[in-house]
Amino acid sequence: MNSLKTVLVVDDEPRTRDGVKKTLETDLSGAVRVITAGSAAEATRVLEEEQVHLLITDIRMPEITGLTLVEKAQAKGASPVVIIISGHAVFEYAHHAIRLGVFQYLLKPLEKRKLLETVEQALKLDQSRHRQQAMERMVDQTLLELQESGEGRIGEPVLKAMRYVESHLQAPLGLREVAEVVHLNASYFSFLFKEQTGLTFLEYVTRCKLQKAKELLLATALPIGEIAAQVGYLTPKYFIKLFKENTGLSPSQYRKQMSGDNGPI
Known part of the structure; x- marks a missing residue:
């Protein structure tokens, strides 16, 4: 039985992208499988091919914003828990994120302890969603x-x-x-x-x-x-x-x- 949760990290900055991946794989070893994408287009392909439980995405990327990526994923029926990361505390972005049901909005530079705490909470939310969906499928x-x-x-x-x-x-x-x-x-x-x-x-x-x-x-x-x-x-x-x-x-x-x-x- 595979209990690993798939986490997709999307950021056009290799340093941030690889840093988040390394942190999660080191501190949450055996609990998560981390996939990275350097663009929204690459992330879209991953979301179409993989069951992603947690999406961690930068908000500002060259092609489309992280929030537009979330909108596209939701439109196609994907519903991972979402953590947005950004170098700017922009109210307009935060408001949009709340409307989309984003779980958390983290500011760069990412603080390791805060990142891990947020990811662990997000994975618990995904688990409770899974339980609820299972109950709905079980009960007529x-x-x-x-x-x-x-x-x-x-x-x-x-x-x-x-x-x-x-x-x-x-x-x-x-x-x-x-x-x-x-x-x-x-x-x-x-x-x-x-x-x-x-x-x-x-x-x-x-x-x-x-x-x-x-x-x-x-x-x-x-x-x-x-x-x-x-x-x-x-x-x-x-x-x-x-x-x-x-x-x-x-x-x-x-x-x-x-x-x-x-x-x-």
């Missing part, structure tokens, strides 16, 4: 919203059906069977469920089963076939197909990615 937001608002807008028969589904995920869970549990006609139950939850009964069952599967994939070392059985799918092949259709990843890929190929979450 639609199910979460239903649970949070259910008591207020969902009637007792549908709530009872939802609770029944959650406690019988290993079962096939047919519409007629659950309608009988809540003492409703199957057609009326189907209409009522969709009206009150915004999901068809089958959609709700599938989301619950896949949510439980995600939890088992991350919390246990159970084989995929066993997890499929625990959430009510008789054949692993169908479970894998359904999981991929809903998450974009196979169960094995999901487990591997979410378990932290890019570091612990």
Whole structure:
């Protein structure tokens, strides 16, 4: 498992660029991998090819400013934590940096202790972002919203059906069977469920089963076939197909990615 964080240092001054690289590699050895770029164009190529966790960039460079580099990176979907370094305390730059969500604005000449403290804080922020993203990918937001608002807008028969589904995920869970549990006609139950939850009964069952599967994939070392059985799918092949259709990843890929190929979450 690779837990190294990639840091991109961008400065057209070789002395500053190499000095920051040496400081980080010496004092944060084993924690960071440092890449340098002498121009915004070079930095843009790196950002397109690498997953950069922390971007440290000079603000004044010949081609474009460091802030424009940040804007371009954000426009392309890259979201590293950003530290701006500059030889000038220019209010206009600082204001722009704040608007872009820049983590810190450091003045040259860089003081070693301050640089290291700031980088360590920035890496912690990146880690917390990673944790948050992992949680968002793990939790079905639609199910979460239903649970949070259910008591207020969902009637007792549908709530009872939802609770029944959650406690019988290993079962096939047919519409007629659950309608009988809540003492409703199957057609009326189907209409009522969709009206009150915004999901068809089958959609709700599938989301619950896949949510439980995600939890088992991350919390246990159970084989995929066993997890499929625990959430009510008789054949692993169908479970894998359904999981991929809903998450974009196979169960094995999901487990591997979410378990932290890019570091612990």
